[in-house]
Amino acid sequence: MSLVLATLGIGVLLASALAAVAVGRREILALRLGTAGAVAGSVLGGAAAVEQLLRGGATLARAPWRLPLGTVTVGLDPLSAFFLLCIAVVGGLAAVYGAGYLRGYAGQRRLGPAAAFYNLLVAAMIGVVLARDGVLFLLAWEVMTVASFFLVTFEDDRESVRRAGLTYLIASQLGVIALFVLFALLRAHAGSFAFAGLLAAGAPGGGLADVAFLLALVGFGTKAGFWPVHVWLPDAHPAAPSHVSALMSGVMIKMGIYGLLRTLTFLGAPPLWWGATLVGIGIVSGVIGVLYALAQHDLKRLLAYHSVENIGIIALGLGVGLLGQSRGEATVAFLGYAGALLHVLNHGLFKGLLFEGAGSVLHATGERAIDRLGGLGRSMPVTALTFLAGAVAISGLPPFNGFVSEWLIFVGAFRGGAFLGGGAGVAALAVIPALALIGGLAVACFVKVYGVVFLGVARSDAAASAHEAGAAMRWPMVAGAALCLAIGVLPATFVGLAAPAALQAAALAAEPLGVLGALPAITRVALILLAAAAALALLRAALLRRAAVRVAPTWGCGYPAATPRMQYTAASFAEPVLAPFASLLHTTVVDERPAGYFPRTARHEEHVGDMAGERLLVPAVRRVLDAAGRLRVLQAGRIQLYLAYVLATLLVLLVWQVAAVAP
Amino acid sequence: MNGILPVAAHVALLVLLPPLLPGVIGKTKALVAGRRGPPLLQTYRDIGKLLRKGAVYGRPTTWVFRAGPLVALAATFVAGLIVPLAAGSGPLDFAGDVVAFAALLGLGRFFTMAAALDTASSFEGMGASREAAFGAFVEPGLFLALTIVCIPAGSATFARAWAALPWTVWSPTWPVVLIAAVVLGVVLLAENSRIPVDDPATHLELTMIHEVMVLDHSGPDLAFITYGAALKLLVVAALLVHLVVPVPAEGGWAGVLWFLAGTAAVAVVIGVVESTNARLRLQRVPGFLIGAAALAAVGVAVLVAQGQP
Numbered sequence: 001m002s003l004v005l006a007t008l009g010i011g012v013l014l015a016s017a018l019a020a021v022a023v024g025r026r027e028i029l030a031l032r033l034g035t036a037g038a039v040a041g042s043v044l045g046g047a048a049a050v051e052q053l054l055r056g057g058a059t060l061a062r063a064p065w066r067l068p069l070g071t072v073t074v075g076l077d078p079l080s081a082f083f084l085l086c087i088a089v090v091g092g093l094a095a096v097y098g099a100g101y102l103r104g105y106a107g108q109r110r111l112g113p114a115a116a117f118y119n120l121l122v123a124a125m126i127g128v129v130l131a132r133d134g135v136l137f138l139l140a141w142e143v144m145t146v147a148s149f150f151l152v153t154f155e156d157d158r159e160s161v162r163r164a165g166l167t168y169l170i171a172s173q174l175g176v177i178a179l180f181v182l183f184a185l186l187r188a189h190a191g192s193f194a195f196a197g198l199l200a201a202g203a204p205g206g207g208l209a210d211v212a213f214l215l216a217l218v219g220f221g222t223k224a225g226f227w228p229v230h231v232w233l234p235d236a237h238p239a240a241p242s243h244v245s246a247l248m249s250g251v252m253i254k255m256g257i258y259g260l261l262r263t264l265t266f267l268g269a270p271p272l273w274w275g276a277t278l279v280g281i282g283i284v285s286g287v288i289g290v291l292y293a294l295a296q297h298d299l300k301r302l303l304a305y306h307s308v309e310n311i312g313i314i315a316l317g318l319g320v321g322l323l324g325q326s327r328g329e330a331t332v333a334f335l336g337y338a339g340a341l342l343h344v345l346n347h348g349l350f351k352g353l354l355f356e357g358a359g360s361v362l363h364a365t366g367e368r369a370i371d372r373l374g375g376l377g378r379s380m381p382v383t384a385l386t387f388l389a390g391a392v393a394i395s396g397l398p399p400f401n402g403f404v405s406e407w408l409i410f411v412g413a414f415r416g417g418a419f420l421g422g423g424a425g426v427a428a429l430a431v432i433p434a435l436a437l438i439g440g441l442a443v444a445c446f447v448k449v450y451g452v453v454f455l456g457v458a459r460s461d462a463a464a465s466a467h468e469a470g471a472a473m474r475w476p477m478v479a480g481a482a483l484c485l486a487i488g489v490l491p492a493t494f495v496g497l498a499a500p501a502a503l504q505a506a507a508l509a510a511e512p513l514g515v516l517g518a519l520p521a522i523t524r525v526a527l528i529l530l531a532a533a534a535a536l537a538l539l540r541a542a543l544l545r546r547a548a549v550r551v552a553p554t555w556g557c558g559y560p561a562a563t564p565r566m567q568y569t570a571a572s573f574a575e576p577v578l579a580p581f582a583s584l585l586h587t588t589v590v591d592e593r594p595a596g597y598f599p600r601t602a603r604h605e606e607h608v609g610d611m612a613g614e615r616l617l618v619p620a621v622r623r624v625l626d627a628a629g630r631l632r633v634l635q636a637g638r639i640q641l642y643l644a645y646v647l648a649t650l651l652v653l654l655v656w657q658v659a660a661v662a663p
Numbered sequence: 664m665n666g667i668l669p670v671a672a673h674v675a676l677l678v679l680l681p682p683l684l685p686g687v688i689g690k691t692k693a694l695v696a697g698r699r700g701p702p703l704l705q706t707y708r709d710i711g712k713l714l715r716k717g718a719v720y721g722r723p724t725t726w727v728f729r730a731g732p733l734v735a736l737a738a739t740f741v742a743g744l745i746v747p748l749a750a751g752s753g754p755l756d757f758a759g760d761v762v763a764f765a766a767l768l769g770l771g772r773f774f775t776m777a778a779a780l781d782t783a784s785s786f787e788g789m790g791a792s793r794e795a796a797f798g799a800f801v802e803p804g805l806f807l808a809l810t811i812v813c814i815p816a817g818s819a820t821f822a823r824a825w826a827a828l829p830w831t832v833w834s835p836t837w838p839v840v841l842i843a844a845v846v847l848g849v850v851l852l853a854e855n856s857r858i859p860v861d862d863p864a865t866h867l868e869l870t871m872i873h874e875v876m877v878l879d880h881s882g883p884d885l886a887f888i889t890y891g892a893a894l895k896l897l898v899v900a901a902l903l904v905h906l907v908v909p910v911p912a913e914g915g916w917a918g919v920l921w922f923l924a925g926t927a928a929v930a931v932v933i934g935v936v937e938s939t940n941a942r943l944r945l946q947r948v949p950g951f952l953i954g955a956a957a958l959a960a961v962g963v964a965v966l967v968a969q970g971q972p
Contacts, residue, residue: 375783384725388777392773395769397766398763398766398767403766406762407763411819414761414813414818415817415819417814418813418817418818421970425967429810429967432806432810433803433807433956436803436805436806437802439802440800440801443773444796447777447780448792450777450780451781451788455780457723517758521757522763525741525745528755529741533730533737536733536736543882544882544883547715547716547882548717549718549719550717550719551719551722552719552721554783555878557868557878562785566785567783567785568780568785568787568788572789573788573791575792576795576796576949579796579949580950580953
């Protein structure tokens, strides 16, 4: 039943994509058709996922036609169903938001293709999680990349957007090479591209599993945005229209996590160093991601770096899970995987919400520079409130959902540190201070964003004349914020949805006893917290009813002529946080201090470039190009030489064949 | 924690005790300086007076400014329901409650800083910025110190961790617990804006951290903030008290007495530290906090080397 619903969802998405293109120049109609299809497809996909997760078990179906090298085999198991749920929820909400967001572009750009590629992207992601055959999987994977490329380059008349799109496409294709090699190796081992065959063949031995793990790490890590192969992400996500940023950051990069988890199921029991590697990647991605986010001045670019941070948190959870698995500690493994998976859903929800909020700000002010905004809380109350919910949630604070997943990872790491022993124990212990530091820095960053954008007073005319977003853009944000709160208040229900997938990833038959017994206590904490705040609000209202309440200018410490430009900016707010990390971030500073009794000029500039791109990847690529350049002597441009190559190749093949036939 | 009486005792301590702590600290500082100082119960009087006053709200502020003190106080209160005071566990204890405790303090900090930024004052923005930086650098130290006490217990749970503390003389782990106590002491000073991180008695906005963030609050809001700061002092001090004083797990009168003695001792130590130290230059505070975290990491490493985990 669930599989029928899911494939029906893909059908609806593809059909509506075609319809959106077919209506031609009637842009609004095309947008409506596309949105209706996206919502219907998401509802079908979500229903399929929930049905499968509640019923348990796995379903499999094989279409009667064949692909070259592979078969069209699809299936749903808990792991697929959980990711399908994430796609459906975030994809559906962002589609509704997009209907409102794209409306403003009507007449300027073609909306039909934008709607069509959106639906194609959602369909391709559903295809990725349904595929039960390597060839079908890679096919859906590539459709996903291409569809998202066209969505990123929606505003293709801007040079920066074209550049970002191209970077994204190249990075994706470099990553997918690793995946081609990965599946070729797995096929060589199992004799089949079918996932069932890969599972039946058992764990590959002789170092093949290690090679496959590393290939998966590079290939899927590029999509997920692990440091240092995240470099495409901070360019591509801000370039895309905001509802596409929400979808890409919210769920598309998680397809990398899905691919990694799926591959791990083929590779058997993990050795210790896999978990330790993921913990290392998680620490670096998390800390570097949040530090770069703090250094950004562009609202959407900042959010994109937070995706690197949150992928790091997910990697920490996966690392704890793998460490537990490698030592046979079921509880640690389950907690790590459950935390990582729930964080996949949580990050989808709050990052979708935050990108939508950033889109509303962009829509209302035309401004993405944080330091030219301010005071939007008055003119955009709904956007401000929902953005605040997202900000608290992504900072991992109760009573919202980010706290629940980070709590699971923390508890898993504490248990791992206590019970794993040896190197695995040390790796698990390393998770604790890293996650604490990431959390503290995330709080700093989101106070900065929220405070500078929505609080205080407007720093520019554009910010002063902002207006609230339309209903189609408001309601998805309200729904996203409500879901963030619901998971934070009722974690037992939602961890219950992630639990079957975590069990599958950890290769466990049943939930370790007593692990999730503390979740109702989190509900109690959340409810008491909300009740205490409400009681205090009532108390204050009662106290102030009899007393005088005045509104007056803010205390200026004796200085009467303060202007909005004198408010603390995002750059000044982040400076003390970033100062101790200056050497790590390679901050470049231009400083012209005021001099003399009547100083005329003063200037201060700070730039934080992305170290991974400039210092790691560019030199690496240059080295590859140099090596390739040396091969160029082979290509001399003389036909006789090329004929000699052909002859030599034929001779080698002949000798090889003869040697093979001869006994 | 079960039973009405222990819960009632916990809540009573949590509600009534906090304003006494600033009094004890103030008396200690006055004694060291040879002054008479404000009365021991001055903070109670301040709060009572502020609750009866009206309020002035800055023109640029929104509901976030008004929500700040409420959320900060509510979050600290719930954290106080989790942490054990005069017994081995708190009324809201559960497996993994250590993490929730730290997150609740973070929630309070988030809203205090947001309320400061809502005033559009550059001074308050400056305070919030410093608080954000030092708050972030405190987290690893706090968690590593808690790791030291949680790992031998096998659980990130206060009740289990306090029960597993080595109260036998010359237990091999007590030096490590001492490290945890020192680091938690640093965390206590930093979280509560005490010298050498911040000076609660400074009169210059440029040098303040916590005080400058709450400049614009008045009346009941300021009462909530004053009370909330005292409550946070008690709640974080409770961690330290349980490390250095054997509060019996079953609580009772003995528990209350041990806890009161321990809390008073912590307050006196804070007073002495504040009397004998100057605050650090702001640029040196991160080094102080990261140094504390590094010390805690050494403690964890010793635990690992002892084969404790």
